[in-house]
Amino acid sequence: xxxxxxTQAKTMDEISLSNFAPTSGPxxxxxxxxxxxxxxxNKNFSEARKYLVLAVNNTEPMDVTYFEYLSFxxxxxxxxxxxxGGLNRCYEALNGFSSIxxxxxxxxxxELSLGNRRRCVVALENCIxxxxxxxxxxxxINCSCLGKRKTATLKARKSIVKKLFRKNESQCLTETINELxxxxxxxxxxxxxxxxx
Numbered sequence: 001x002x003x004x005x006x007t008q009a010k011t012m013d014e015i016s017l018s019n020f021a022p023t024s025g026p027x028x029x030x031x032x033x034x035x036x037x038x039x040x041x042n043k044n045f046s047e048a049r050k051y052l053v054l055a056v057n058n059t060e061p062m063d064v065t066y067f068e069y070l071s072f073x074x075x076x077x078x079x080x081x082x083x084x085g086g087l088n089r090c091y092e093a094l095n096g097f098s099s100i101x102x103x104x105x106x107x108x109x110x111e112l113s114l115g116n117r118r119r120c121v122v123a124l125e126n127c128i129x130x131x132x133x134x135x136x137x138x139x140x141i142n143c144s145c146l147g148k149r150k151t152a153t154l155k156a157r158k159s160i161v162k163k164l165f166r167k168n169e170s171q172c173l174t175e176t177i178n179e180l181x182x183x184x185x186x187x188x189x190x191x192x193x194x195x196x197x
Contacts, residue, residue: 030055030065030192032051032052032054032055032058033051033052033055033065033068033069033072034188034189034192035051036048036049036050036051036052036055036072036073036076037072037185037188037189038189039051040072040075040076040185041182041185041186041189045076045079045080046080048076049073049076049077049080052069052072052073052076053073055069055073056069056070056073064097064100066096067093067094067096067097067100067103068093068097068100068102068103070089070092070093070096071089071090071093071094071100071102071103071106071107072106073086073089074086074087074088074089074090074091074092074093074106074110075090075106075109075110077089078090078109078110078113078114079110079113082113082114084114086110087107087110087111087114090103090106090107090110091107093106094107098130099130099131101127101130101131101134101135101136102184104123104124104126104127104130105123105124105127105177105180105181105184106181107123108120108121108123108124108127108177109177109181111123112173112174112177117173120173120177121173124140127140128140128141135187136180136183136184139176139179139180139183140176140180
């Protein structure tokens with residue numbers, strides 16, 4: 001179960017969509033983006049996609065936020081439909097603006113969701129290489145399943161041992177990506193709610 005978001009004596013379960021609606025002044029596209037993230041956090045992918053599409057479509061393509069919105073939209077499409085088009089959106093966002101760490105995490109999550117473990121690891125390694133000061137870099141660096149490829153030392157052993165090792169390694173990577181992604185969502189949602197308080 002993901003970590004519970006606690007902000008202003010409320011848990012994530014107590015926070016409603018009203019926390020992400022405009023309070024006063026002009027409507028901002030970031031409201032759609034954060035509504036999308038709220039639904040993504042709650043694993044309501046179809047609603048998340050709806051709001052992320054609105055955020056992407058109403059943002060200038062040269063704006064930095066456009067690439068962030070596009071990356072999250074791509075990830076949601078992968079999670080919702082196992083869409084290669086969604087994966088392409090993640091790559092397009094990263095090619096447009098490669099200094100945002102979350103774009104690498106989204107790409108890693110999308111690749112892993114589609115069964116591309118090696119590309120997932122490469123995305124995480126690129127994240128650390130491009131932004132070593134990323135707030136969750138230690139979690140990536142300390143992940144035991146991202147170290148040297150241990151399967152090379154097991155070549156002489158029986159295939160059952162290799163399969164078991166790969167299964168444990170994949171499970172470790174999946175848990176790391178899930179935890180890392182949840183932490184990123186929590187950070188973003190906390191910031192948004194606190195910024196509006």
